[in-house]
Amino acid sequence: MKDAPKAQPGAVKGLKADMIWGVIWVALGIFAILYSMPYAEVPSFDPIGAAYLPRLLGSGMSILGLGLFIDSYFKFRNLLRTVKVESTERDGPQSSNYQGAVRILLSIIACVCYIALIEPLGYILTTPAFITAIMTIYGESDKKRIAAMAVGMTAALYAIFALGLKVLLPPGIFEGILQ
Amino acid sequence: MGLFAQALKVVLQPSALLANAFGVVVGIIAGAIPGINASMAMAMILPFTWGMDVIHALLMLAGIYCGGQYGGAITAVLIGVPGTTSAAATVMDGYMMHKKGKSGKALGMALIASTIGGFVSAAVLIVLAIPLAKVALAFGPAEYFGLAALGLTLIASLSGENIYKGLLSGLFGLLLATVGIDPFAGVSRFSFGIPNLAEGLDMIPVMMGLYAVSEVLEEIEKRIPRQRIDERASTELPTAKEVLNLLPLIAVCSLIGCWVGVMPGAGASIACWIAYNYAKTVSKNGHLFGTGVLEGVAAPECADNGVTGGAMVPLLALGIPGSNSTAVMLGALVLHGINPGPLVFRDTPLIPYSIFVGLFVANAFMFLFGLLLVKPSIKFVNAPESVLYSGILALVFTGAYTLTNDPWPIIVTLFFGVIGYFLRKHGFQPPAIVLGLVLGTIFETSLRRSLTLSNGSWSIFMTRPIAAVLSTATILSLVFFFGKRYLPKRSRA
Amino acid sequence: MKRVIALVSVLGILIGLTLVLSGCKSEAKSYPSKSISIVYHSSAGSGGDIFLRNLGKALEKQLKQPIVIENRPGGGGATAWGYVAKAKPDGYTLLGISSTIITGPLQTPMDVNYKSFKPIAQVFYDPTVIFTSSKSEFRSFKEIIEYAKAHPKEMKWGAGSPGSAESLTLKYIMNQVGAEIQVVPFEGGGDVAVEVMAGRLAAGIGEYAEIAHLVRSGDLKILVGLGSERIPGLPDVPTLKEEGVDFVFEKVRGLMAPKDTPDYVVQKLVDAIKKVYDDAEFKKYYTESNIIPLFRGPEELSKVLDQQNEFFKSMIGK
Incomplete structure (x- = not known):
């Protein structure tokens, strides 16, 4: 970065991403306009109808998305013109980024499993498993701490919600035992 | 003053104090738990108040109502999840202060502001309940539209560096608000054949996803240990000087809360944003809002407790509940054979006056219990990162589940958590999305309702006096914002 | 911190045990x-x-x-x-x-x-009623319908959302009497009541329970009830049938x-x-x-x- 005083690390990547985001928003805006077309045909109690706001928002999104794209495109060109970045950008700590992405992916999978299993298996079984999974994914190595947290947190939540507030948490396989 | 003395005597009996205090504790806890709010807690307790004396029952419910408004701030500050929708604006600066280690200051400020807001609104209620009742009727769809539009201008100033990204975030939030069955045409919009979407998106899971889950995902990705123990969340409270400096702001925002509360269709989830917007506009530190400034915590918190007294005006003087919480109180009143409305002041004046006095006492209790809770709750979040983040996810998901006793809200929470993670990473503004979602429904319905009443003429927003004031304020707020942002640059160039 | 965790886990085990034990009560045959x-x-x-x-x-x-x-x-x-x-x-x-x-x-x-x-x-x-402001010039259901017939599409009435029972019954009643009005949908009867009291709407339809206290305080008056019989406590309010519309809801x-x-x-x-x-x-x-x-x-x-x-x-x- 010696010969590139103005470029922030990741600036080029950020601007490229912004250009992609610009396209995404334009697409979402156009989608909103097209998808809400049939709503205009539905008779409504009011003069402007059900399609009015989605259309307005869709148009706004497309225009602003285009604005974002153009804005970041010019910033991108200026940056390339004034700064030599190619080599410095590539040297980033790739491996830690990669591990971070894996951790996120694993956490999301854990969440999805939790959602899928909470009703069939029951709250008091899935919650400690979920907490254990998240802590392990985060990199917690203290087994005792994981166990204490998994049991303790589940018990505390169960006490607050099911016993204190009388909300029904899914009993799952304990159905019939826990009433 | 005879009535006051009488009411004071009733409210200060030990059993009445106990009912009130119990309500406040329940309210704070219910408010702090994401997914449970004051009105739900009130509904669950209502059948148990059957055998009680009516004043005791009302004091308990009023206690829950007040406590709940503050409780939401605890989770907003400490884990970045608004415990109730009215604490959504508190997250902005409260959570940033916590991240800087100033948790005690943020919580203390929220508590002090909430208490003052509560006192101010109770005082306003006492002086103005009957005259204000007439004002409540003056708020029609055109006025609600003005209010929503004024609130939405905040999107622009929430934008941060990149105005495109901020505005796009806001539009996205507004679009999310259109999901579900259209209130005027009955057609199901953007529900893609999913029955759960036909009902629209509930604010709480979306907020929990955008604010909390996205943040936890980011932390799991980075895995940077937080600061050393001694730099972690401190329990130090705001100093007297800090509080005194903010008193004028707190006073104004309490009144804003009160005013929004009087409008039966608005409520605390809107009041907090209007107050935040106001504080950001007038403060010298306006540009620092969102980075963790005390004003940013004080303004929304005093406004959402200011709502409590305001909301009692249409309830007591007209018998119109403006929110679920006041609807439950109306239920309690009716259950005991009391007809709210102008007659209540003539026939059973002790009831409204006991509520007036009870609100003061409830706020005092709230301050006391809140203060006791500051230290233990901060200690709680000083747990190791792995414990904290897994705990937040478990809490948020459990809270989401209880919203409908069904996994659907968890799915929504996770979905918006993932979306929020990507948006946040690329400089978009989750608070602007939340703001769009919160105000979107009232913005659209009041717009369409106004146009129906005016036979399609847009002039309704300028010919009705209060609506005209609000529309003008909206335009001025935009002019002011863009002027501040772009004019100095030009003059410098 | 460790002590807290230990305490919480002990608590958890205790709660778990009580739950299991309390659930063990044998299930009797009787319901x-x-x-x-x-x-x-x-x-x-x-x-x-x-x-x-x-x-x-x-x-x-x-x-x-x-x-x-x-x-x-x-x-x-x-x-x-x-x-x-x-x-x-x-x-x-x-x-x-x-x-x-x-x-x-x-x-x-x-x-x-x-x-x-x-x-x-x-x-x-839940009795459903049609109501108007007590300040309104219309004293009966017949009067308001006559006005609506004479001024088609001019009157604005409040009702629930488009698919709700209130909206649909109102539509049916208007078809029956041959009047045309504009319906403004609201989320609940309380909101309609505010608009009617404020005079922005000519009349509204909703649950009697939601507006009863406003009737008693003299802010609203009920023109007609949709039930098969007159509402207990409101002997002066006619039913729709009595007003010449053969319909009960x-x-x-x-x-x-x-x-x-x-x-x-x-x-x-x-x-x-x-x-x-x-x-x-x-x-x-x-x-x-x-x-x-x-x-x-x-x-x-x-x-x-x-x-x-x-x-x-x-x-x-x-």
Whole structure:
């Protein structure tokens, strides 16, 4: 970065991403306009109808998305013109980024499993498993701490919600035992 | 003053104090738990108040109502999840202060502001309940539209560096608000054949996803240990000087809360944003809002407790509940054979006056219990990162589940958590999305309702006096914002 | 911190143990031997929810078992109804119904409708009324309709959302009398009341329970009731029939059960429901809340639901 005083690390990547985001928003805006077309045909109690706001928002999104794209495109060109970045950008700590992405992916999978299993298996079984999974994914190595947290947190939540507030948490396989 | 003395005597009996205090504790806890709010807690307790004396029952419910408004701030500050929708604006600066280690200051400020807001609104209620009742009727769809539009201008100033990204975030939030069955045409919009979407998106899971889950995902990705123990969340409270400096702001925002509360269709989830917007506009530190400034915590918190007294005006003087919480109180009143409305002041004046006095006492209790809770709750979040983040996810998901006793809200929470993670990473503004979602429904319905009443003429927003004031304020707020942002640059160039 | 964790976990184990032990009570043959949940499609604190909570409390005394109200909002009702339709038909999961169980599935396609359940009983009905501001020049239903006929599409009336029972019945009434008005939809009757009181709307339609206190305070006056008989306590308010429109609408509040629930369970519940009307506390609740006790057994309830379904089906198409 010696010969590139103005470029922030990741600036080029950020601007490229912004250009992609610009396209995404334009697409979402156009989608909103097209998808809400049939709503205009539905008779409504009011003069402007059900399609009015989605259309307005869709148009706004497309225009602003285009604005974002153009804005970041010019910033991108200026940056390339004034700064030599190619080599410095590539040297980033790739491996830690990669591990971070894996951790996120694993956490999301854990969440999805939790959602899928909470009703069939029951709250008091899935919650400690979920907490254990998240802590392990985060990199917690203290087994005792994981166990204490998994049991303790589940018990505390169960006490607050099911016993204190009388909300029904899914009993799952304990159905019939826990009433 | 005879009535006051009488009411004071009733409210200060030990059993009445106990009912009130119990309500406040329940309210704070219910408010702090994401997914449970004051009105739900009130509904669950209502059948148990059957055998009680009516004043005791009302004091308990009023206690829950007040406590709940503050409780939401605890989770907003400490884990970045608004415990109730009215604490959504508190997250902005409260959570940033916590991240800087100033948790005690943020919580203390929220508590002090909430208490003052509560006192101010109770005082306003006492002086103005009957005259204000007439004002409540003056708020029609055109006025609600003005209010929503004024609130939405905040999107622009929430934008941060990149105005495109901020505005796009806001539009996205507004679009999310259109999901579900259209209130005027009955057609199901953007529900893609999913029955759960036909009902629209509930604010709480979306907020929990955008604010909390996205943040936890980011932390799991980075895995940077937080600061050393001694730099972690401190329990130090705001100093007297800090509080005194903010008193004028707190006073104004309490009144804003009160005013929004009087409008039966608005409520605390809107009041907090209007107050935040106001504080950001007038403060010298306006540009620092969102980075963790005390004003940013004080303004929304005093406004959402200011709502409590305001909301009692249409309830007591007209018998119109403006929110679920006041609807439950109306239920309690009716259950005991009391007809709210102008007659209540003539026939059973002790009831409204006991509520007036009870609100003061409830706020005092709230301050006391809140203060006791500051230290233990901060200690709680000083747990190791792995414990904290897994705990937040478990809490948020459990809270989401209880919203409908069904996994659907968890799915929504996770979905918006993932979306929020990507948006946040690329400089978009989750608070602007939340703001769009919160105000979107009232913005659209009041717009369409106004146009129906005016036979399609847009002039309704300028010919009705209060609506005209609000529309003008909206335009001025935009002019002011863009002027501040772009004019100095030009003059410098 | 460690001490806290240890404490919490000990607490957790204790709670777990008590739960397991308390659950071990042998299940008796007689119904009900454990707590009954009544599922409802809107969240805690809504009008129907408060009704069920009060009914539940009165039923508890009859059945000698705790009754839990389970709120499963979402999907315009589909979440709650789908849940109960699939629940074990053992009488421990029941469904609280309002007229939404008819209008909801007609408006959005769902896997369930009222026919997916076994009727238990109608317990009450909510009188629906047409009201106007007490300052209004219209003194009777006939007067306001005459004005509406003379000035087509000019009057603005408040009602619920487009697919709601109120909106649809209002539409039907206007078709019957041959008047054209503009309907402004609102979320609830309370909102309509504000607009009517403020004079922004000429009149409104809604549940009597929601506006009763405003009638008593003299802010609103009721022009006509939609029930088959005059509302108790309002002897001067005519019914729609008396005003020359042959139409009756009574919003149902009642209980249903999963399809295969055994008859003896239903019978037991019906017997218990018959007795709750005399419960002093509950009586106080329903008289003060202005809902009208009306008991209909399983067959009658089923008939009423069929009728209402036919009516709303024909209205939604129009």
